[in-house]
Amino acid sequence: MEKSNNIFDIIVIGAGPGGSIAANVAAENGYKTLLLEKEQIGENGRYKACGGATAWELVEEIDYPEDKISRVIESLELHHVDGDHFSKKGKGAVIWRSTFDKFLTDKAVNSGAILKEREGIIRIEKLADSYQITSKNDVYLANYVIAADGVTSPTLKMLNWPYFEKENLILTITKEMKTQKSFIDKILGPDTVHLFFGIKNLISVGYAWLFPKAETITVGWGNQINLIKNSREEFKKFTSLPFVKEALADSKMEIFKPHLIPVGLRPKLYDDNVFAVGDAGGIVDPISGKGIPYAMMSGMFAVEAIKFCEKKDKLDKLGIQYEKLLDRKFLRILKAKRTARDKIFQNDENLKKFLGLWEKYRSSEIIMRKLMD
Ligand SMILES: Cc1cc2nc3c(=O)[nH]c(=O)nc-3n(C[C@H](O)[C@H](O)[C@H](O)COP(=O)(O)OP(=O)(O)OC[C@H]3O[C@@H](n4cnc5c(N)ncnc54)[C@H](O)[C@@H]3O)c2cc1C
DSSP states (O other), X not given: OOOGGGEEEEEEEOOSHHHHHHHHHHHHTTOOEEEEXXXXXXXXXXXXXXXXXXXXXXXXXXXXXXXXXXXXXEEEEEEETTSOEEEEEEEEEEOOHHHHHHHHHHHHHHTTOEEETTOOEEEEEEOSSSEEEEESSOEEEEXXXXXXXXXXXXXXXXXXXXXXXXXXXXXXXXXXXXXXXHHHHHHXXXXXXXXXXXXXXXXXXXXXXXXEOSSEEEEEEEEEGXXXXXXXXXXXXXXXXXXXXXXXXXXXXXXXXXXXXXXXXXXXXXXXXXXEOGGGGTOSOTTTOOOHHHHHHHHHHHHHHHHHHHHTTOGGGHHHHHHHHHIIIIIHXXXXXXXHHHHHTTOHHHHHHHHHHHHHSOHXXXXXXXXXX
16 A cells, blocks of 8 residues: 555546546646546446436537537427427437546546546545545545545445435436437437426326437436336336337337436535535436536536635635535525425426426526426
């Protein structure tokens, strides 16, 4: 353990969007940074269950190459199983997470972060003034730890941080269905994402979706975990809807993957030089399940908080500074959305009211301007 090249300023655990951006910003700011990822990233990245919908602003902000976008999206069709139908216009992109996450991880490496893939963390211990992290292959030391290892965060579990309440977890099922581009264009529309709602007759708290990728339809379903009776049967109910059945008629399943989405914050986001970032902290839109931009911003803010507090010699204020940055940008809104979510999914009447408003307004506007009241 004497090897000085195993001593870092910051160790980031998990090379998803949150961890990769954190490592990128840390390295750019001159911190000796290690990025530990348990999976193999390789040349092509690694598959992650995700709709892959991103706002066009994000694509532009990170200079994401257009040839890495699977589809450019212009509209969102909101189907309620009672027959009501809403359309929302807006430009976005659908990406494969393998390509997207690798793009961000490459950025971190190009900025000077050291990436160790296939090196999952297996132990973390607090020493007098640093953390000792044991991976599958080695032992490392760091002053700061950024836990960006997803909703189940092994890092925070090993540190005995409290986990999410059951009503703050959505169980999702994803199927990647390979088909022909022309078929997708004809049935779904070339640039349209479809979301399906219905509290009584489809999903009690959540929704289902068809996301068009170049030659694949990502079929997804997600319901609050403590309300699920039989996930496979409930998923089947969705795929039996006439429109969905038609869209999937000529397709072949390539991947099947369940995964959790946190839709409420972890009881704490910082403790003793450890930061919870992205899904590890439950920093996700509680209504839509959108998490990519929040993971990225929280990763950036964790590093900004370290930089600010070191400069001002206020290391006892790290947690306050981190939450202040999160709050200023979006945390306040996510908290308000968490409260609003209970009302929206209380009954179909409220849900349809929300879908009707969503046609015209951003969801944050609906909540902050209290348009549901
Ligand atoms: C079905 C589904 C659909 C979604 N659709 C969208 C969408 O369309 N748009 C959107 O914005 N968001 C979507 N989300 C949410 C989004 O996927 C997450 O919010 C986002 O991935 C969070 O990024 P992250 O970096 O926090 O964590 P993750 O992307 O989960 O990354 C965590 C990383 O940590 C690694 N790791 C885990 N354990 C260890 C360990 N022990 N040691 C080292 N590394 C470890 C993992 O391998 C992984 O690479 C969706 C989620 C799901 C489940």
